[in-house]
Amino acid sequence: MYPVAYSLFFIVGLPANCLSLYVAWVLMRKGNNLAVYLVNLSISDLLYTVTLPVWIEMALRRPVGDVLCSLVAVIMYNSFYVGSGLLCCISVDRYLGLVYPLYFQWAREVRTSLAVSVVVWTVEIVIHIILLNHTGALQAFFSRRLCEERMPMTRADADLAITRVSLGFLVPTFIMIFCFRQIMHALQKSPSILAEERRVVRLLLMLLLVTYLVAFVPYQTVMFLRAVLESSGNCTWAKWLRHPYMVVVATTTLNSVLDPIIYCLISKSARTEMNRLLVKGRALCTVFLPFPNV
Template identity: 70%
Template sequence: MDAAFFNKTNCTVVSSVERNMYPTAYSLFFIVGFPANCLSLYVAWMLIRNGNSMAVYLLNLSISDLLYTISLPVWIELALRKPVDESLCGVVSVIMYNSFYVGSGLLCCISVDRYLAVVYPLHFNWVRERRTAVYVSIAVWTSEICIHIILLHHTGALRTFSSSLLCQEPVPMTLKDADHYLTRVVLGFLVPVFIMAFCFQQIMKSLRQSPSILEGERRKVGVLLLFLLLTYIVSFLPFQTVMLLRAVLEPGACVWAARLRDPYLVSVATTTINSSLDPIIYCLISESAQKEIRKAVEKGRGVWKNSKLFESSSAIQTIS
């Protein structure tokens, strides 16, 4: 970061990456991500009304991504070293980490939902019901929040929730923080990647072996899951790799804290790609999502035409 950090080992780390990169990058992600997630939220809600169970996961994913997107202006203020309320700093920090891992859980749910629908179309129908999707989504949110609280308590950050330490952690990383991040890397990244990759491989294998499924439908399902998986890996692999290196090398070592600081700050910014691209990918590839978007556009055109006709008739009445 731009400012120097000091801790018990009198370690000083200076970086200009945050101030130079974050305002531009986060502004761009906000401009793209906010309308994209609002559109995805609308599409998901309309699909849920039509009985689409997978849209429940998309709705929750959009809410998670939207919360993170809304918090980006606060991160921009912090990067520019402008004063931010300490409680707000703690809130946006919790939102960021919860969005990371709630999103991971929901992407796993989407992958498993498609896996059951394609590989076992005549079985597990109750798992793919809308009510089940609601319960699973609640479980994902609840488990992530509980795990986050436990980890914050373990590192001692929960006792200082209203302080800026949640946004500006001490350098070098402590052993407790290292344990925290190792747990996150395994449970919050490696396990979801394994689940999504397994589901994708099994789905593609089943699609290739099923002559009853049209080639176009196979391609749509495969492209959707592949893009979601690749976007997730591209967005989070740099961050998780740097965090793994920090957890292994940094505790008590100021030299590694200095070397890994810039890569860490850059990798944090790349995670925002996921929250911006997920809704765009789904809305562009999903045929049902495209139908709802077209309906919304047609409805908007109808409202605009009616408003213009009303203005014209009012103007004529005024003249006469």
């Protein structure tokens, strides 16, 4: 399953995230504060996407060095939780803009979004280092293969998994759902927002939330079950949960692949920049690959 699934995700995800990064960068330079979060989200997703060839090699049972193995595991987990934090920022930004349009203008400036993005990256990385240190993985980074899950889980690994589920998944999910509900309520009450604008905002947030939940709920559920049931050293539960765990690990990649596609297709400003890029591409093709007159 892994070579096929990850190859497909890599083929689609790499150009999609590169395109999303370009579009978000152009919009950020024009003063779009939401694009700041999308630039960081694209970078996070892109980092995970470029590790997929390594996961494919390991799935094919080809030799991969211990350092590279540990590095791609760290990148994967950081991508999960940095992405969660940035999606929270996007939800809160839309919440403040639509529910309190006359207030919190400072929170919706580009420099504020840049500062918040730096904080998200810093907090996630620091927490991850602390958790790795707690399990002893940081000290054994160059000798222990962090990309290979220990089954059954040790008590330290179980504590790490529960912390990740609680802080890295449940808290962001509650924030996103709260913001989504408030935004929907504000859209229904506001007569100044056009029906088309309501539809776009509703569709964008709905798709982002659904994609996030579809990608991570199965994975986080299985991780929580493993942490609770395997930490006692029970190999029976480890055997039962091994195959479901391997499947849900692959489904997490959906988030990195679909986020940029959703944003670029739904956002009008993003579609405008994509059309400009296509026009430039066609012009270059005309210059370097002129078609003969027939």
